Amino acid sequence: MSFGKVTRRRFLVRAAAAGIVVGTPRLSAAAQAVASVLVVPASGPGPIPVMLNVNGAAHALKIEPRVTLLDALRERLQLTGTKKGCDQGTCGACTVLVDGRRVNSCLTLAVMAQGKKITTVEGLANGDQLHPVQAAFLQHDGFQCGYCTPGQIMSAVALLAEKRPTDEASVREWMSGNICRCGAYPNIVAAVRAAAGSAS
Amino acid sequence: MATVAADPRAKYVAGGTNVVDLMKEYVEQPSLLVDITALPLRAITHSSDGVRIGALATMSEVADHPELAALFPAVVQALLLSASPQLRNMATIGGNVMQRTRCAYFRDVSQPCNKRAPGSGCAALRGVNRQHAVVGGSEQCICTHPSDLAVALLTTDAIVHVQGRTGERRIPFDRFHVLPGAMPQRETVLERGELITAIQLLKSPVTKSSYYLKLRDRASYEFALVSVAAGLDVAGGTVRAARVALGGVAPTPWRSHEAETALVGQPANAATFAAAAQAATRGMRGYGENDFKVALTRRAVARALAHAGGIA
Numbered sequence: 001m002s003f004g005k006v007t008r009r010r011f012l013v014r015a016a017a018a019g020i021v022v023g024t025p026r027l028s029a030a031a032q033a034v035a036s037v038l039v040v041p042a043s044g045p046g047p048i049p050v051m052l053n054v055n056g057a058a059h060a061l062k063i064e065p066r067v068t069l070l071d072a073l074r075e076r077l078q079l080t081g082t083k084k085g086c087d088q089g090t091c092g093a094c095t096v097l098v099d100g101r102r103v104n105s106c107l108t109l110a111v112m113a114q115g116k117k118i119t120t121v122e123g124l125a126n127g128d129q130l131h132p133v134q135a136a137f138l139q140h141d142g143f144q145c146g147y148c149t150p151g152q153i154m155s156a157v158a159l160l161a162e163k164r165p166t167d168e169a170s171v172r173e174w175m176s177g178n179i180c181r182c183g184a185y186p187n188i189v190a191a192v193r194a195a196a197g198s199a200s
Numbered sequence: 201m202a203t204v205a206a207d208p209r210a211k212y213v214a215g216g217t218n219v220v221d222l223m224k225e226y227v228e229q230p231s232l233l234v235d236i237t238a239l240p241l242r243a244i245t246h247s248s249d250g251v252r253i254g255a256l257a258t259m260s261e262v263a264d265h266p267e268l269a270a271l272f273p274a275v276v277q278a279l280l281l282s283a284s285p286q287l288r289n290m291a292t293i294g295g296n297v298m299q300r301t302r303c304a305y306f307r308d309v310s311q312p313c314n315k316r317a318p319g320s321g322c323a324a325l326r327g328v329n330r331q332h333a334v335v336g337g338s339e340q341c342i343c344t345h346p347s348d349l350a351v352a353l354l355t356t357d358a359i360v361h362v363q364g365r366t367g368e369r370r371i372p373f374d375r376f377h378v379l380p381g382a383m384p385q386r387e388t389v390l391e392r393g394e395l396i397t398a399i400q401l402l403k404s405p406v407t408k409s410s411y412y413l414k415l416r417d418r419a420s421y422e423f424a425l426v427s428v429a430a431g432l433d434v435a436g437g438t439v440r441a442a443r444v445a446l447g448g449v450a451p452t453p454w455r456s457h458e459a460e461t462a463l464v465g466q467p468a469n470a471a472t473f474a475a476a477a478q479a480a481t482r483g484m485r486g487y488g489e490n491d492f493k494v495a496l497t498r499r500a501v502a503r504a505l506a507h508a509g510g511i512a
Contacts, residue, residue, distance in 0.1 A: 068220070088224060103286050104286045176421045179421075
């Protein structure tokens with residue numbers, strides 16, 4: 001999504017903790033930590049170098065600080081498996097893993113995902129060998145139009161890694177961040193439970 | 201901190217789930233975003249009187265923390281009933297209590313909104329106000345505060361630790377948010393540039409027997425129409441201490457002193473809970489489409505108290 005003609009935003013990149021404590025002895029440990037931070041000069045508003053590690057490969061991009069991870073993946077890296085459903089964190093179609101944790105890439109600024117391990121649906125299979133969750137979605141017909149499916153699969157992969165309970169009610173609740181307009185929920189739940197090795 | 205204090209259009213960003221969303225709608229138009237995620241403010245530490253949660257701890261980290269469910273069940277329940285797993289992995293505790301209203305007029309720059317554009321009017325007052333406040337609002341603003349966690353925190357005598365340029369201060373959580381009154385653009389007592397470093401929760405018999413009830417149109421992944429956090433310290437069948445807080449009904453998380461007064465010293469039974477529930481709705485009024493919230497609040501308080509009191 002473009003921000004149009006409004007003023008672009010500058011971005012103060014991540015502050016790195018430095019050695020010199022500027023605070024007085026009165027400050028608590030937390031306050032000293034805050035005071036000791038070394039601030040990196042602001043980046044932007046124009047394109048800045050952003051290095052993204054996606055599915056094990058490093059990519060050097062030059063993008064504005066306001067570009068979301070979702071747009072960076074789709075528009076810059078042509079990894080269109082991750083979908084843009086609502087672009088505002090209310091549908092889960094954009095779900096990817098960052099350091100193994102499921103997140104909405106539409107609300108993640110790409111510049112803030114630097115230095116982290118990003119996994120998209122394209123990174124699940126091992127050559128021609130599907131990830132067990134992908135196989136389960138096929139086996140159990142866990143999709144109709146397929147648009148929400150990459151997000152459902154990424155979310156399910158994380159759910160299993162999180163070791164959430166896998167009874168039906170729990171799967172429904174732990175998958176509730178992924179909406180399916182086609183209503184394929186019964187088969188999505190069956191696929192997730194099968195991938196978890198749960199009895200149906 | 202100096203930068204953010206000096207520049208009225210600079211903002212901190214951590215999880216980004218609120219600020220990035222509002223930037224896309226042009227509701228927030230910061231000139232500068234200061235990424236604070238590298239600060240060492242993520243720890244959850246226990247002490248003799250409770251727990252101190254770093255402002256950068258994510259909602260998931262707090263909800264999954266092993267000992268918190270036993271000490272602060274309403275807090276953990278509130279977190280798990282919030283948002284979605286993806287959002288909870290991103291959103292931080294500090295950001296969660298700072299999040300802005302979901303009012304559709306606030307979020308739509310083409311609409312009048314005294315909070316977003318002071319003086320432009322409140323479109324919700326005589327507009328589509330099904331989701332809006334029934335208490336604590338004003339002629340300028342009838343928005344609701346969306347955080348479930350904030351409601352539960354009101355039952356824990358929580359303290360917000362804040363770092364400013366001139367030093368630290370500690371703000372009791374029930375004084376952290378301010379009602380809109382004549383200045384709906386002001387939402388908390390924070391000064392520009394101040395940063396939440398931690399939220400400290402105090403444990404008590406009340407917090408150990410607490411419960412969070414969230415009522416909404418959908419079964420999940422939605423903000424509350426009405427929610428209740430209730431905690432009861434019951435001994436020998438009598439309520440010794442109580443905390444009752446409400447969500448979805450006011451521009452800030454709403455502590456119901458009225459309900460608490462009606463509980464203390466009374467037998468912990470359905471009749472008492474019904475009386476407290478009635479007291480909780482004293483002074484509540486609808487604005488046309490949200491009139492149902494008054495009766496819903498009454499029923500919700502009674503039900504939450506039944507759970508907290510172990511008679512549900």
